[in-house]
Amino acid sequence: MDGGQTLKRGLFRALLVAATGLAVTVMAGLLLSQVAYAGLEKPLASLLRPEVFHALFLSCILATAAAVIALALAIPSAYLLARRAFPGRILVDTLLDLPVVLSPLAVGFSLLLFFRTAPGSFIETHLMRFVFEPAGIVLAQAILAYAVAVRVLKTAFEEVEPRYEQVARLMGCTPFMAFRKVTLPMARPGVVAAAVLGWGRAVGDFGATVMVGGAVAGKTETVPVAIYLRLASVDIAQAVGLMLVLTAAALAVLLLVRLTGRAP
Numbered sequence: 001m002d003g004g005q006t007l008k009r010g011l012f013r014a015l016l017v018a019a020t021g022l023a024v025t026v027m028a029g030l031l032l033s034q035v036a037y038a039g040l041e042k043p044l045a046s047l048l049r050p051e052v053f054h055a056l057f058l059s060c061i062l063a064t065a066a067a068v069i070a071l072a073l074a075i076p077s078a079y080l081l082a083r084r085a086f087p088g089r090i091l092v093d094t095l096l097d098l099p100v101v102l103s104p105l106a107v108g109f110s111l112l113l114f115f116r117t118a119p120g121s122f123i124e125t126h127l128m129r130f131v132f133e134p135a136g137i138v139l140a141q142a143i144l145a146y147a148v149a150v151r152v153l154k155t156a157f158e159e160v161e162p163r164y165e166q167v168a169r170l171m172g173c174t175p176f177m178a179f180r181k182v183t184l185p186m187a188r189p190g191v192v193a194a195a196v197l198g199w200g201r202a203v204g205d206f207g208a209t210v211m212v213g214g215a216v217a218g219k220t221e222t223v224p225v226a227i228y229l230r231l232a233s234v235d236i237a238q239a240v241g242l243m244l245v246l247t248a249a250a251l252a253v254l255l256l257v258r259l260t261g262r263a264p
Contacts, residue, residue: 031247052238054218055226056245062134062222063203066141070149070198073142075191078153079179083162099147108140108211132214137222140208145198152197156190157183192260200253204246 081093099107114120115131123130130136160183168178184191206224213220215229223242230239 049238051218051221052226052242055221055223055242058134058220059203059222059224062137063141063199065138066145066202067149067195067199069138069142070145070202071191071195074146074149074153074194074198075184077146078150079157079183081150082154082157096147096150099144100151104140104144104205104207104209105211106207107143108208111136111140111143111208111212131212132216132220134213134220136212137209137220140212141202141205144205144208145202148201149194149198152190152194153187156187156194159190160186189260193257196253196256196260200250203249 077096081089081096112131115124128135130139164182164186165175165178168182169175173181203222204224205222206228209220209222210225210228213222213225215221215225217229221229223246227239227242227246230236230242
């Protein structure tokens with residue numbers, strides 16, 4: 001019996017190691033394939049072109065704006081979901097999760113459809129233009145970043161014991177003061193993780209970005225869009241260089257999230 005149990009444990013460990021090893025091999029292969037086709041020197045040299053700098057700058061600015069907007073909306077939403085029970089809570093929670101599982105292309109197309117409705121047309125005509133404009137990219141990316149941020153923040157707020165807020169209330173704090181001085185600082189790792197993951201989700205988006213912002217060179221050309229345009233023009237070296245930038249950004253985002261103590 002002991003020999004059989006040992007064999008089963010050994011087989012189980014071997015299965016775990018084999019599955020993990022296969023996944024790591026696939027991920028490492030994807031990273032290595034980015035430089036194997038055109039070599040490393042040529043893609044990196046292509047990043048010195050002015051149009052590439054513009055795409056990088058635009059991606060950083062728009063993704064940062066989207067992440068800030070998403071975080072500002074996700075903090076109160078996540079706190080509400082974590083602390084309050086109300087009718088329709090499950091439905092609200094499900095709707096807020098929708099952009100996580102919905103294709104970014106569908107999110108962008110839905111935004112286009114909205115701006116063809118009467119309220120959307122009024123916004124476009126009298127307030128601000130979004131379709132094929134940088135503002136539209138920020139809006140699309142903010143929706144995607146929000147869905148990620150609210151999930152992380154909800155978990156972070158749920159892990160903070162409500163009794164700390166109750167003690168703060170007994171000491172004279174208002175509900176907002178208790179949230180600002182007690183709950184928010186205790187959930188800081190989750191807030192940082194939500195901000196970083198939201199930014200990474202925004203900067204790496206292609207589907208929603210290209211649907212709402214189009215692929216206008218020099219105007220709405222973010223890094224993922226630039227990769228698409230370079231592949232369309234068979235500029236493989238520059239496409240690989242831009243892909244390396246996105247990969248480095250993704251790795252930095254994931255590493256930073258893990259250093260904050262809240263891995264996704």
